[in-house]
Structures are given as C-alpha cells and as structure tokens.
Amino acid sequence: MKNEFAWFDKFAHDLRNRLNGVVGMSQIMLMEDINSEMQEHVSRILKSGNDILVMIDNKQRNLSSNVIEDETANNFTNISTERLHRSFSNQPPSGKGEPVLVIDDEIENLEVLVTSLVKEGYLVETAQSFEEAIKKIEIKTPDIILLDVILPGLSGYEACQKFKSEKKWADIPIIFLSGVTALEGRLKAYESGGTDFILKPFYVPEVLAVVNTQISLIHAKKELQKYANSLENLVKERTDQLIHSDRMASLGMMSAGLAHEINNPLTFVKGNVMMLKKFEQDIRALVESPQNSLDPKKSAFIVKEMPKALDEMLMGIDRISTIISGLKMFARQDTSEQIAVTLTGAVEDALTLVRSELKNKVEVINTLEKNLPLISGNLSQLTQVFVNLFVNAAHSMAERKPSILKIESKVISNSILILVSDTGCGISKENLEKIWNPFFTTKPKGIGTGLGLSIVHGIIREHQGDISVESNLGEGTTFKLSFPILRKTNEN
Amino acid sequence: MKIKILIVDDEKNITDMMVRYFSFEGYDVTGCNDPVEALEMIKNDNYLICILDIQMPKLNGTDLLKEIKLYNGMIGVIMMTAYATTENVLTCLRRGAETCFLKPIDDLEGIKKYVDNVVKRFNDWQNLIIQLKGSSSSTGNDVLGGKL
Numbered sequence: 001m002k003n004e005f006a007w008f009d010k011f012a013h014d015l016r017n018r019l020n021g022v023v024g025m026s027q028i029m030l031m032e033d034i035n036s037e038m039q040e041h042v043s044r045i046l047k048s049g050n051d052i053l054v055m056i057d058n059k060q061r062n063l064s065s066n067v068i069e070d071e072t073a074n075n076f077t078n079i080s081t082e083r084l085h086r087s088f089s090n091q092p093p094s095g096k097g098e099p100v101l102v103i104d105d106e107i108e109n110l111e112v113l114v115t116s117l118v119k120e121g122y123l124v125e126t127a128q129s130f131e132e133a134i135k136k137i138e139i140k141t142p143d144i145i146l147l148d149v150i151l152p153g154l155s156g157y158e159a160c161q162k163f164k165s166e167k168k169w170a171d172i173p174i175i176f177l178s179g180v181t182a183l184e185g186r187l188k189a190y191e192s193g194g195t196d197f198i199l200k201p202f203y204v205p206e207v208l209a210v211v212n213t214q215i216s217l218i219h220a221k222k223e224l225q226k227y228a229n230s231l232e233n234l235v236k237e238r239t240d241q242l243i244h245s246d247r248m249a250s251l252g253m254m255s256a257g258l259a260h261e262i263n264n265p266l267t268f269v270k271g272n273v274m275m276l277k278k279f280e281q282d283i284r285a286l287v288e289s290p291q292n293s294l295d296p297k298k299s300a301f302i303v304k305e306m307p308k309a310l311d312e313m314l315m316g317i318d319r320i321s322t323i324i325s326g327l328k329m330f331a332r333q334d335t336s337e338q339i340a341v342t343l344t345g346a347v348e349d350a351l352t353l354v355r356s357e358l359k360n361k362v363e364v365i366n367t368l369e370k371n372l373p374l375i376s377g378n379l380s381q382l383t384q385v386f387v388n389l390f391v392n393a394a395h396s397m398a399e400r401k402p403s404i405l406k407i408e409s410k411v412i413s414n415s416i417l418i419l420v421s422d423t424g425c426g427i428s429k430e431n432l433e434k435i436w437n438p439f440f441t442t443k444p445k446g447i448g449t450g451l452g453l454s455i456v457h458g459i460i461r462e463h464q465g466d467i468s469v470e471s472n473l474g475e476g477t478t479f480k481l482s483f484p485i486l487r488k489t490n491e492n
Numbered sequence: 493m494k495i496k497i498l499i500v501d502d503e504k505n506i507t508d509m510m511v512r513y514f515s516f517e518g519y520d521v522t523g524c525n526d527p528v529e530a531l532e533m534i535k536n537d538n539y540l541i542c543i544l545d546i547q548m549p550k551l552n553g554t555d556l557l558k559e560i561k562l563y564n565g566m567i568g569v570i571m572m573t574a575y576a577t578t579e580n581v582l583t584c585l586r587r588g589a590e591t592c593f594l595k596p597i598d599d600l601e602g603i604k605k606y607v608d609n610v611v612k613r614f615n616d617w618q619n620l621i622i623q624l625k626g627s628s629s630s631t632g633n634d635v636l637g638g639k640l
Binding site: 259260263264265266267268270271272274275278279317321324 | 503505506508509510512513516547572574575595596597598600
C-alpha cells in the first residue's frame with residue numbers, strides 16, 4: 001500500500017522521542033524535593049508533553065494506514081496533576097550498585113532511564129547499538145538488561161534472541177522498552193525470551209518498580225543457591241557420619257566373630273610354643289652333648305638362638321591376645337547392667353590398677369570428693385574408662401617434667417563433669433578428631449592397641465554422657481567427661 | 493594304671509596341641525573332634541578326665557557336660573571357652589564342671605593342676621572305699637558303679 005505520508009511517520013517518530021524526554025525529565029523533577037507550587041508547574045509541563053503525544057498519535061492514525069510502531073502507550077491524560085506528583089513519594093533507593101545495561105539508540109530515552117536508575121542506586125551502562133552492547137557486556141556482565149524494541153540494524157526481539165542463545169548471558173533478565181501496545185508486540189517480546197515490559201513514555205516509578213523487582217529476584221535466587229549449597233554440604237556431612245557409624249556398628253559385629261575365630265588358632269599356637277619351651281632343656285642337652293655330629297658353630301648358634309626365638313614367639317602371641325581382648329571389649333559382647341554408682345569409686349579403682357605405670361613417674365592430684373552425686377553406670381566399665389585415660393596420660397608424660405596428672409570434678413546443673421588433665425606432649429590439631437577412631441594411635445609400635453579411646457567413647461555413650469578433649473602441643477591435654485546425675489523419680 | 497584323659501574340641505589343631513602336651517606330661521590322652529562321638533567313647537571306655545570346648549556344632553560343651561555327669565558323676569570335666577560370659581561359666585559350674593578356662597589358653601600348667609586335682613580326688617576316694625570296705629575289694633567297683 002502506498003504511503004504518501006511516510007514523511008509524517010518519520011517526523012512523528014522524532015517528535016515522540018523528544019517529548020518522551022520532556023515527560024521523563026518532568027517526572028525526575030517531581031522526584032526531587034520541590035515545593036508544591038513547583039510540583040504543580042512541573043506536572044503541567046508533563047501533561048502538556050503528554051497531550052502533544054496524543055495529538056501526534058491521533059494525526060498519525062488519520063493520515064497513515066500503517067500500524068503505528070510506537071504510539072503513546074502510557075497516557076497521562078486522565079491522571080490529575082495532584083495525583084501525579086503525589087505518586088512520586090520519597091522512598092529510599094533500593095539499588096546497591098548492581099550493574100544495569102540500557103540499550104537504546106535514542107539519547108532522550110537513555111537520559112531519563114540513566115538518571116532515574118542512578119538515583120535509585122544502580123550502576124548503569126549504556127549502549128546505542130547491539131555491537132556496542134556486546135562490548136559492554138564483555139567488560140562487565142550486567143544483572144539486568146533494558147532493551148529497546150527498535151535498534152539500528154536489527155530489532156530488539158532479534159537482539160534478545162541473540163543474548164539468550166549465548167550460554168553465559170542466557171540467564172540475564174531482559175526488559176523490553178516499547179512503545180507498542182498491540183498484543184502482537186508483547187507476544188513477540190515474550191517469545192524471544194523477554195521477561196517484562198516497560199512502556200513509553202516512561203512512567204518512572206514503573207521503570208524503577210520493574211527493575212527493583214527483577215534485582216530482588218536475582219538476590220533471592222543467590223540466597224537460595226547459598227542455602228542449597230550449605231544444605232548439600234550438611235547432607236553430605238550427615239551421610240558421612242551415618243556411614244561412619246554404620247561401619248562402626250558393622251566393625252563391632254565383625255569384631256566379635258573375628259575375636260572368636262582368632263582365639264582358637266591363638267590357643268594352639270601358644271600351647272605348642274609352650275611345648276617347645278618344655279622341650280628346650282632336652283634339646284639343649286642333645287645339641288650340647290659331645291657325641292652329636294653337629295657342626296660346633298651350628299650347635300652354639302642353636303643353643304643361643306632357640307630360647308630367644310621361642311620367647312619372641314610368645315611375646316608376639318601375647319600381643320595378639322591383647323588386641324583380641326581389646327577387640328572383644330570394643331564389640332561389647334557383655335551387656336552389663338547399670339546401677340547407681342559414684343565416679344569417685346571408678347577413679348580410685350583405676351588409680352589402683354595403674355599404680356605401676358604411675359609410680360615414681362607421675363604426680364597424681366586427685367581432688368574428687370568422696371560424695372559425688374550418683375550417676376547410673378557400670379562400675380567396671382567406668383573404671384576401664386579412667387584406666388585408659390590414665391595410661392594414655394602416663395605415656396604422654398614419659399621423660400617429661402613436670403609430670404602431673406590432675407583429676408577434678410564440677411557439678412553443673414544436672415550434670416557432673418570430670419576433668420582429667422596431664423602435662424604431657426599434647427595432641428596436634430589434625431589428630432584431635434581422629435583420636436576416637438579405632439586403631440588410631442601415636443604410640444610406638446607394640447605399645448597399646450589403639451582401641452583405648454574408641455572403647456572409652458563407646459562406654460561414655462552407653463552412659464548417656466559426653467566426652468571432649470582440649471590439647472596444646474608440648475603443654476598437655478585435658479579430657480572433659482560429663483555424665484547426667486541420677487535423679488530418683490517418683491516412678492521408682 | 494594310667495589315668496585316661498579325653499580332649500574334645502571341634503578344632504583338630506587344638507586337640508592335637510593338648511594331646512601333645514599331656515602326652516609329654518605322662519598322661520594317657522586322646523583327642524576327639526566330634527562331641528557326639530566323644531560321648532560314645534566315654535560310655536565305652538574309662539576316661540577319668542574330660543576337657544571340653546563349649547562352642548561346638550551338633551552338641552555344645554555345656555550339654556555334653558550334662559550328659560557326662562549323668563553317665564558318671566565321678567568323671568572330672570574341665571571346660572574351655574572363648575566366650576566368658578557370666579551366664580556360660582555359671583551354667584558350667586552348676587552342672588558340675590571343675591572349672592572354666594578362657595581361650596586363648598594362657599596356662600596349660602594351670603589346666604594340668606586341675607587334672608591333678610581330679611586325679612588326687614579319685615585316689616582319695618578310692619582309698620576311702622578301701623578303708624570302708626576293708627582290704628577284700630580293692631577296686632570298689634560295685635560301690636562306685638560304672639567302669640573304673
């Protein structure tokens with residue numbers, strides 16, 4: 001269809017842009033702290049600008065048979081000036097320097113948008129073409145893009161599609177700036193990946209509302225991601241813990257069977273070695289007898305080495321036995337009953353049992369009172385706990401001065417705390433969490449089984465208690481044990 | 493007459509080891525790895541002392557102990573076990589075991605002492621019968637019943 005009024009379309013387009021600027025700038029003035037007289041005047045300017053826009057629209061409809069590309073989408077005609085300047089109430093700016101990119105080739109639009117967005121607290125970059133926009137995005141990725149539907153060379157819809165097809169930019173929300181009110185335009189916008197619309201001439205509070213909403217959405221997504229990550233970490237930790245305690249439980253079950261399996265061969269190996277020791281005297285006599293046909297050097301060697309070999313075998317067997325006993329304790333075959341006991345008794349029994357380890361080497365300061373509050377417990381298991389702690393303390397203080405083992409108690413609400421501290425070599429930070437693991441030990445090979453503290457941990461758990469450790473390398477270690485005090489209830 | 497000992501454990505290495513030890517110490521000792529067979533052996537021979545493992549398939553030691561005592565209360569039975577629960581040990585003692593040794597056996601000499609105790613008891617008992625009955629019946633077979 002021939003359009004003889006194409007010149008008017010072009011003229012109308014240019015006029016509209018300038019007038020959008022007038023309407024926009026008036027609004028920005030209304031956002032300032034001006035007196036009501038000024039507000040009245042500025043609102044009038046705004047309305048006049050708006051009226052001219054409407055006039056242009058009407059003329060264009062009369063003259064041109066084409067669909068108007070950018071008519072006056074926001075019409076301020078029916079809004080009173082009073083209501084208009086009331087709507088620019090002073091709200092604190094929401095922006096915190098988030099980067100925003102505005103892509104529009106019309107300077108007047110850029111001016112209004114940049115001024116209002118900067119006032120709102122955002123960091124604004126502008127581009128007047130798709131190519132310029134790409135350059136700006138490469139330098140700094142914006143949180144949000146405002147995109148005009150008409151750009152030099154390609155339409156805003158095409159530009160939007162290009163952004164969305166680029167993986168690193170696909171998640172940036174794109175807000176269309178459009179003068180097109182027809183549904184066709186909006187459909188195209190959403191189809192090409194746009195998130196929202198801002199109509200022209202800009203109603204500034206609306207621009208800010210749209211941008212603020214999208215930005216807070218981005219913040220919310222970031223928070224959610226953070227929570228999701230920490231939740232995942234928590235789940236992983238818990239799963240690891242569960243697997244660990246499951247393994248511990250299986251280890252416990254296996255240990256019982258293992259102990260029994262090993263006990264039998266241990267029995268006959270030891271018995272047979274003891275038999276050999278019984279033969280030793282007679283063999284020695286044989287070997288040493290002058291009538292034998294053995295090479296004298298060989299005889300001497302046999303006589304010298306045989307007892308040593310046998311003794312070393314017995315030592316090895318005894319070590320295995322100790323480990324098996326430890327393993328059996330760890331598996332806790334005997335479910336022993338708990339009665340009302342005081343920890344003083346357990347500590348004193350333990351001290352008696354380890355007297356030989358401590359004698360002349362360690363100074364013991366035991367400040368436990370005779371009548372500590374009662375707890376529900378198994379005395380022999382509790383004694384075991386203190387025996388293990390005292391032996392560890394003694395070992396850590398070997399060759400050290402001072403060598404002090406201190407045992408104290410504290411009653412806090414309904415728990416009783418026992419502190420066992422030593423002035424030993426201490427435990428390093430990396431080892432601090434591992435000490436409870438079965439078979440973990442820093443003692444030289446052959447000393448202990450590595451099960452002591454895992455047994456202690458298990459017993460304390462069975463007593464509904466808690467145990468923690470503090471240590472400084474080179475200074476000493478303190479174990480803190482807490483047990484719930486036994487309360488006589490009316491049900492007894 | 494040599495004192496006969498029977499060792500019963502399902503593990504052959506253990507019975508072999510103990511047979512070796514007690515033979516060396518001068519006892520007439522046999523090992524058996526099947527508790528049901530062991531009971532038959534006891535009923536068809538004269539074992540004065542039995543050393544039994546508790547955990548055995550088919551017939552466990554504590555039940556075998558009961559059967560032996562039912563057959564002849566004079567037979568001394570010594571138990572061995574890896575599971576030293578109070579319950580186990582008490583049951584054995586109640587059923588008349590001499591004692592219960594824990595595996596791994598630390599102390600063969602200790603077991604030997606218990607064996608010697610039983611032998612001494614048997615000899616003392618024999619002497620008592622001789623005294624009671626006078627010098628005519630030297631074995632006291634009828635009084636004691638069973639085979640000696």
